[in-house]
Amino acid sequence: MATTRETGRASADAAAETLPDADRFRWLIGFVVPAAIVVAWHLLVATGVFAAHQLPAPLRVVETLYGLGASGELWGHVAITVQRVFLGVLLGASVGIALGTLTGLSELAADLLDPLLQSLKNIPSLAWVPLFLLWFGIGEGAKVLLIAVGAFFPVYLNLSAGIGEVSEDLLEVAEVYDLGRIESLRRVVFPAAVPSLLVGIRGGVGLAWMFVVAAELIAASEGIGFLLSDGRVLARPDIIVGSILLFAFLGNLSDLAVKEVENRVVGR
């Protein structure tokens, strides 16, 4: 079958011989609009449409970030923020996996816990901040816990649903072939729920970045969120914009990493 398709396509392929090269650079198209925006931004600041104390020129932002990087200050902020996000995701996802598995497998656990967790997920992230400050002080624990709350819900919700929705057909196969409870979980239920789990982790990482800003804006002496609020206090829009770009960069990087894992595991 493959050979007939190939011969049929041979002529078309010959004509399009140059296309694969063009396809390879296709992702670059995604940079066209952002580049145009940066150029427009530069022009608007340079021509005085925006005052420089409100919106710094793009080059100014780059200079500021470079200066912070060269002095070594930047890396401390980046490192502590990444550490908080990492620990928060680790904690939140672990609890999410534990509770998601429990409610996915046990109807009683689902009846007991799910309504509560479903309503807690609707509490906005900032609403937790005062309570966490009161309970855990302004230390690292409070921030990591807050981020963990953010990362928990997507993981919990997706995994619980994923386990609950494992196809009845496959469960019957496990029953007929006497896999037993443990083996059928290991061979059928958990592998079937892995894609849902990864979707949840991806969502959890995204929310962790939102929650880390909430935590660092309000109570921190280091971190990108602190840098952000410091920029406001110092009336330094270049620091503010630079911090936002850092969040954008790191958020995208972590999303790409999880997506890559997802592709490797699910896309096989």
Next chain:
Amino acid sequence: MSSVGEGAIPDGDASEERPESTTDPSLAVRGLTKRYGETVALDGVDLAVDEGEFVAVVGPSGCGKSTLLRVLSGLEECFEGEAAVGGTDVRRAGSDHVGMVFQEPRLLAWADVRENVAIGLPADVDRDDPAARDRVDDLIETVGLDGFAESRPGELSGGMAQRVSLARGLAYDPEVLLLDEPFSALDRLTKYEQQDHLLDVWAERGTTVALVTHDVEEAAYLADRVVVLGGQPGTVEAVIDVDADRPRDRTDGGLLAARREITDALGL
């Protein structure tokens, strides 16, 4: 060709356990009535299949053929009447003594062909044992899928996937093998090959086989007895003994006579 792997597999106890069913028929169904809500799928069905017998169940679609197999496989717990496998009520024994090849392949999408077939290995066989692995590979070869052991179900055609499912059922080596239209997705040539292979396995293992099909020719060629189900709700219309010596020739006069009888009983 599968004899190489079989000698190494500890399956000796399968024959030792069988004597318990010398007095009871392998499959015994009396007055079986199965309802789904208001719909009556089966109405007062009687069926007795001796140990080692090959019985085919034919009937138009919607006559409850598949339902009968589901009851016998222990997947349906609510029904009226009696259904026993090896003398034990299926409501108690569940699916311990039966293997079932479903109408759909029902494969694990994330696992390769080898792993899918290995799902059928009896619980007491160590899946990582080289002998078990050889047995799985032999089965993959006998269903004509050598070279595809590492393929995933998504890469297989419907007919190939169905053969994986058949190999999984054979790997289980049960006392009673239930087959729900296992060959319906195969082209005629492959179908003939797989039918003959099933007969080889059946003759070699002494397995009791109940095969559901809508293919009259297939029923006559394979079975010792053909049970014709008819109507809605399904009732036994006729039981036809196929009078032809094995190994059978597909053009045997006895088969032609049996086919005519089956067709008549179906009211065609």
